[in-house]
Amino acid sequence: MNRTEAAYAATLELRRAAGEVLWFKFEGLKFRLADNTFYTPDFAVMLASGALEAHEVKGDWEDDARAKIKIAADMYPIQFIAVQVQSKKDGGGWKIEEF
Secondary structure, three states, X not given: OOHHHHHHHHHHHHHHHOOOEEEEEEOOOOEEEEOOEEEOOOEEEEXXXXXXXXXXXXXXXXXXXXXXXXXXXXXXXXXXXXXXXXXXXXXXXXXXXXX
8 A cells, every 4th residue: 555545544444433334345356357367455344334345545647557447437337436635735635536
């Protein structure tokens, strides 16, 4: 787990303590996209509602990473969410993008 992922794990832990998240696991899910092609999101997250989400934490997007999350979102019936650190001048926290 890199520093950004560790910071996001701390955010998920706060959300768990607040009752918003029931469970989360680093690299807890693996999705098959095609023969010999897989996508492993950074976090599997179960919300208090029971809904399962896949969260991808990024500093910067590479084209293949964006393609994989879009393909996975089209193939599987769960919510895929990309999370990026937002600069302090933009208010800090996390920028969220849903797929």
